[in-house]
Amino acid sequence: MRDIFEIRRQDAGGRIGELRVPRAGVTVETPTLMPVVNPNLITIEPSTFTEFGAEMLITNSYIIKSDDDLREEALEKGLHEMLGFDGAIMTDSGSFQLAEYGEIDTDTEDIIEFQRDIGSDIGTPVDIPTPPDASRESAEIQLGETEEALALAEGMDVGEMLVNAPVQGSTHVDLREAAAEHAYGTDLDVFPVGAVVPLLNDYRYADMADVVAAAKRGLGSDAPVHLFGAGHPMMFALAAALGCDLFDSAAYAIYARDDRYMTVRGTEHLADIDHFPCSCAVCSEHSPDEVRALADPAREELLAEHNLHVSFAELRRVKHAIKRGRLMELVESRARSHPEMLDGYRAFLDHADQYERSDPASKDTFFYVSGESARRPEVERHHARLPRLDTADEVLLSESGAGSDDFDEIYRVKPPFGPYPTALATTYPVTGEVPDRLDDEAYAAAARGIAALADANPDTDFTLAHYDWPDTALAAVPERVELYDIDADRDDNGGDGDGE
Ligand code: GUN
Numbered sequence: 003m004r005d006i007f008e009i010r011r012q013d014a015g016g017r018i019g020e021l022r023v024p025r026a027g028v029t030v031e032t033p034t035l036m037p038v039v040n041p042n043l044i045t046i047e048p049s050t051f052t053e054f055g056a057e058m059l060i061t062n063s064y065i066i067k068s069d070d071d072l073r074e075e076a077l078e079k080g081l082h083e084m085l086g087f088d089g090a091i092m093t094d095s096g097s098f099q100l101a102e103y104g105e106i107d108t109d110t111e112d113i114i115e116f117q118r119d120i121g122s123d124i125g126t127p128v129d130i131p132t133p134p135d136a137s138r139e140s141a142e143i144q145l146g147e148t149e150e151a152l153a154l155a156e157g158m159d160v161g162e163m164l165v166n167a168p169v170q171g172s173t174h175v176d177l178r179e180a181a182a183e184h185a186y187g188t189d190l191d192v193f194p195v196g197a198v199v200p201l202l203n204d205y206r207y208a209d210m211a212d213v214v215a216a217a218k219r220g221l222g223s224d225a226p227v228h229l230f231g232a233g234h235p236m237m238f239a240l241a242a243a244l245g246c247d248l249f250d251s252a253a254y255a256i257y258a259r260d261d262r263y264m265t266v267r268g269t270e271h272l273a274d275i276d277h278f279p280c281s282c283a284v285c286s287e288h289s290p291d292e293v294r295a296l297a298d299p300a301r302e303e304l305l306a307e308h309n310l311h312v313s314f315a316e317l318r319r320v321k322h323a324i325k326r327g328r329l330m331e332l333v334e335s336r337a338r339s340h341p342e343m344l345d346g347y348r349a350f351l352d353h354a355d356q357y358e359r360s361d362p363a364s365k366d367t368f369f370y371v372s373g374e375s376a377r378r379p380e381v382e383r384h385h386a387r388l389p390r391l392d393t394a395d396e397v398l399l400s401e402s403g404a405g406s407d408d409f410d411e412i413y414r415v416k417p418p419f420g421p422y423p424t425a426l427a428t429t430y431p432v433t434g435e436v437p438d439r440l441d442d443e444a445y446a447a448a449a450r451g452i453a454a455l456a457d458a459n460p461d462t463d464f465t466l467a468h469y470d471w472p473d474t475a476l477a478a479v480p481e482r483v484e485l486y487d488i489d490a491d492r493d494d495n496g497g498d499g500d501g502e
C-alpha cells in the first residue's frame with residue numbers, strides 16, 4: 003500500500019481523511035461520494051458534478067471497452083476529456099457485469115491495462131463478487147480467484163494509477179476478515195468492500211454492518227475503504243460510522259428514471275408528493291406538479307439533480323457530524339427512519355468494542371437520544387475502564403450524588419454510564435446529557451457498569467443508592483451490592499427530601 007491516505011478526524015469508526023490521487027494531481031477529502039457515470043446513459047453531465055460537490059466520479063471501463071466508439075474516443079482523448087471532468091476518476095472492471103451475466107469478455111491484465119491507457123486514476127481488477135448467502139465452499143473458491151486477480155494487478159506496471167483491492171467473501175464474516183487481511187498485505191491502494199449491492203437492495207443493513215465490520219478487522223486503520231455500490235443517502239451515516247470512506251451512487255440516476263425521489267429517510271414516488279421536503283435548487287424552484295408535468299428527459303434530469311443534491315447534502319452532514327463528534331447521534335436519527343436501518347445500527351452496536359478503539363477519548367457532549375445510546379462505544383469504553391479503579395472498603399454508589407459519613411468513598415452513578423469517581427464528573431462521556439425519562443436500557447447499562455466495578459473489587463462493600471430503578475436493571479446488579487431506593491425513602495418522609 004502506498005502512502006496516500008491520511009486521517010484527520012475520527013468519530014466512532016467514521017473518519018475525515020485525505021486521499022491523495024497522484025495521477026489526477028488532487029487530494030480528495032473523505033468521506034466522498036462518487037457519482038456513477040454510465041457512458042451510454044448520461045443523465046447529468048459529468049462536467050457539472052463539481053457543482054454538486056463531487057470531487058471524484060466512477061465509471062465502468064468494461065462498458066467503455068465493449069463499445070467501439072467509446073473505446074476509440076477514450077483511448078484517443080483520455081477519460082477526463084471524454085467525460086469533461088477534471089477531478090479524480092475511478093474505473094470499475096466489469097466484475098459487476100460478470101456477477102450479473104455470468105461471463106465477461108476481458109480479464110484482469112487486459113482490463114487494468116485498458117484502464118491505465120485511458121487515463122483512469124484508480125483502476126480495478128476483475129474481482130469475483132460472490133453474492134450473499136453463497137455456500138462457504140463457493141465463497142472460498144471465488145475468493146481464491148479474487149486473490150489471483152489482485153496478485154496479477156500487483157505485478158503490473160500501472161504508473162501512477164492507484165488500484166483497488168476488493169474484499170469479497172459473501173456473508174461469511176471470517177472469510178471477509180481473511181480477505182481483507184490478504185488485500186491489505188498486497189501493495190494495492192484502495193479497499194472496496196464488494197458484493198454488498200444485493201444486501202442493500204434487500205435492506206439487509208445488519209448483514210452489511212457485519213460484513214463491513216469484519217473487513218475492517220482485517221484492514222489497517224490507514225486503509226481507505228470504499229463501500230462498492232452504496233448510493234442511498236439514508237445509509238451514509240451508518241456506513242461512515244462503520245469506517246467506510248468512499249461511496250458511489252448510481253441510484254441518483256437509476257431512481258430518477260423511475261420517478262423515485264430520494265430522501266435521507268427513504269425513497270418516495272413522485273406521484274405521492276404534494277410538497278417537496280427539500281430545499282435544493284430543484285425543490286425550491288419547482289412544485290411537484292410542475293415536475294410531474296414535464297416530459298422526459300427534463301423530468302428525469304430534475305429528479306436526478308435533486309437525488310444528487312440530497313446525497314451530497316447528507317454526505318456533508320456526515321462530515322460535519324464527524325468533525326463535531328456527533329456522528330453517533332446522526333446514525334441514531336437515521337436508524338429511526340426504517341426498521342432495517344435500526345437493525346443495521348444495532349448490528350453496529352454489537353461491534354461497539356471494536357469501534358471503541360478508534361473513538362476519540364473526548365468529544366462534544368454525549369447526547370442520549372434512544373435506548374440504543376446505552377450501547378454506544380463511549381459507554382462500552384467507560385465500562386471497560388471501570389475495572390482499573392481500586393475502590394476503598396466501603397463504597398456508596400450514589401445516583402443523587404449525596405454522600406454519607408458511613409462510607410469511605412462516594413462514586414456518582416449516572417445511567418447509562420454507571421458509576422464514576424467524583425473527580426471524573428466533568429469529563430467525557432459522563433458529562434453526557436440524558437433525558438429525565440430514561441428507558442430500561444439506560445439503567446441496564448448502568449447496572450453493567452456497576453457489575454464491572456464490583457467484580458474487579460471483590461473486597462469492597464458496595465451500596466447502590468438509586469432512584470427507583472426498574473427490576474430488570476436491579477437484577478443485573480451483583481447480589482453483593484446492597485440496594486437502597488432513594489425514592490422509597492423520600493416517599494416515607496413525605497416526599498420533601500432528595501434522600502440526604
Ligand atoms: N460494483 C458493485 N459491487 C462490486 C464488486 O463487488 N466488485 C466490483 N468490481 N464492482 C462492484
Ligand code: ZN
Binds near residue numbers: 280
Ligand atoms: Zn431537492
